[in-house]
Amino acid sequence: MSARILAAAFLVMTMASTPAFADARGDAKKQVEFGIQVAQRGLWREAIYRWERATQIDPSYAAAFNNLAIAYEHEGQLDKARGAYEKATAVEPDNAMIRQNFDLFKEINDRAKKDGQ
Amino acid sequence: MTARRKTVSSLLLVLFGALSGCTNYYEIPIETPIQPKLDIGAFQRVLVAGFIAGGDEEVDANLETVRLLRSQLRQKGSLRVIEAEALPLAEISAEQGGIEKVAPASPSDTASTQDPQRPPILEEKDLEPYEKIFANQDYWKKIGAEHQSPLIVTGSVLFRPHTSSGFVQREQEVYDQFGRRRVVPQRVYMERKGFILRPTFVFIDGRTGETLHSETFREEILYNQNTQTPALSSFFELMDRLLPTFLNTMSAQKIRGSRILLK
Numbered sequence: 001m002s003a004r005i006l007a008a009a010f011l012v013m014t015m016a017s018t019p020a021f022a023d024a025r026g027d028a029k030k031q032v033e034f035g036i037q038v039a040q041r042g043l044w045r046e047a048i049y050r051w052e053r054a055t056q057i058d059p060s061y062a063a064a065f066n067n068l069a070i071a072y073e074h075e076g077q078l079d080k081a082r083g084a085y086e087k088a089t090a091v092e093p094d095n096a097m098i099r100q101n102f103d104l105f106k107e108i109n110d111r112a113k114k115d116g117q
Numbered sequence: 118m119t120a121r122r123k124t125v126s127s128l129l130l131v132l133f134g135a136l137s138g139c140t141n142y143y144e145i146p147i148e149t150p151i152q153p154k155l156d157i158g159a160f161q162r163v164l165v166a167g168f169i170a171g172g173d174e175e176v177d178a179n180l181e182t183v184r185l186l187r188s189q190l191r192q193k194g195s196l197r198v199i200e201a202e203a204l205p206l207a208e209i210s211a212e213q214g215g216i217e218k219v220a221p222a223s224p225s226d227t228a229s230t231q232d233p234q235r236p237p238i239l240e241e242k243d244l245e246p247y248e249k250i251f252a253n254q255d256y257w258k259k260i261g262a263e264h265q266s267p268l269i270v271t272g273s274v275l276f277r278p279h280t281s282s283g284f285v286q287r288e289q290e291v292y293d294q295f296g297r298r299r300v301v302p303q304r305v306y307m308e309r310k311g312f313i314l315r316p317t318f319v320f321i322d323g324r325t326g327e328t329l330h331s332e333t334f335r336e337e338i339l340y341n342q343n344t345q346t347p348a349l350s351s352f353f354e355l356m357d358r359l360l361p362t363f364l365n366t367m368s369a370q371k372i373r374g375s376r377i378l379l380k
Binding site: 029032033036039040062063066067070073074075076078095097098100101104105108 | 142143145147148149150151152372374376377378379380
């Protein structure tokens with residue numbers, strides 16, 4: 001009997017949470033796509049606003065953190081960029097493109113830090 | 118172009134367009150601003166004074182470095198560049214530090230008739246006794262006073278020949294039985310020659326004679342034994358690698374690159 005109750009509860013929870021997750025990802029994706037469009041036109045501050053929104057809506061969206069990190073890099077906010085790259089790699093540790101971006105960032109950031117010493 | 122080729126090209130373009138339409142990533146150029154290492158707000162002028170130079174005799178590393186840095190600072194710096202004779206810093210340092218002149222070794226048994234000279238600067242360790250001049254605040258304060266208290270750029274530059282032997286990896290073209298070309302990596306033993314450039318840039322406050330910042334670099338370049346590259350050309354090639362970092366000491370720089378945006 002208790003197993004049936006548990007199974008039913010699990011089913012209800014799954015049904016309730018999946019659309020919410022899909023909605024969050026869908027909304028976040030819209031923000032990410034708009035951010036890409038404006039970044040391609042050089043409007044990096046607007047892009048930052050969009051990608052920050054995307055990470056708030058869906059904190060498990062690695063692409064949003066990746067794009068946000070790139071925008072911070074472009075604006076010279078290197079500490080924030082590192083934080084965003086770290087979140088992106090924590091969510092998707094095997095994503096080769098995020099890793100490549102992060103490696104390129106580290107090359108510049110380490111040089112800047114070394115120079116500043 | 119034939120009609121058939123045109124059709125194939127158009128189809129490829131359509132296919133490429135369709136593929137790029139569904140792509141989930143976009144390469145984007147970025148420029149990362151890097152803040153300057155020194156606050157030069159207190160200075161209006163910069164004096165590239167001179168360098169303790171050594172190594173290859175073909176290149177006057179003191180004069181060439183002074184010329185190059187002045188030209189770069191005129192183009193990309195914000196301070197007025199002072200035009201003055203480059204200081205023969207090795208000579209001045211030798212006099213200040215009491216580095217004694219010695220008679221050059223004679224190939225014959227007879228006593229050398231040549232004038233005594235200061236010991237040559239051929240390696241890093243030879244520079245050490247000369248580099249004490251950078252800590253002589255009174256001297257730099259005096260130089261500063263002569264030029265209306267500028268930021269002084271000085272240091273040492275060692276540019277010397279270098280040979281290296283060992284295994285290097287290079288790409289070799291091979292063709293299979295069907296005549297298809299492939300490039301395969303191959304390890305080969307090679308003797309190579311080239312140059313090492315080891316500059317130290319010292320930034321001194323011309324008002325106080327105090328060292329504000331100092332930075333040492335080391336770059337090398339190697340060529341095949343049979344390649345004839347003029348020493349001066351190698352000198353500029355190696356200097357070219359260091360210039361962005363040198364300039365970033367005094368002014369903000371933008372580093373260009375590209376990243377990948379993801380959907």
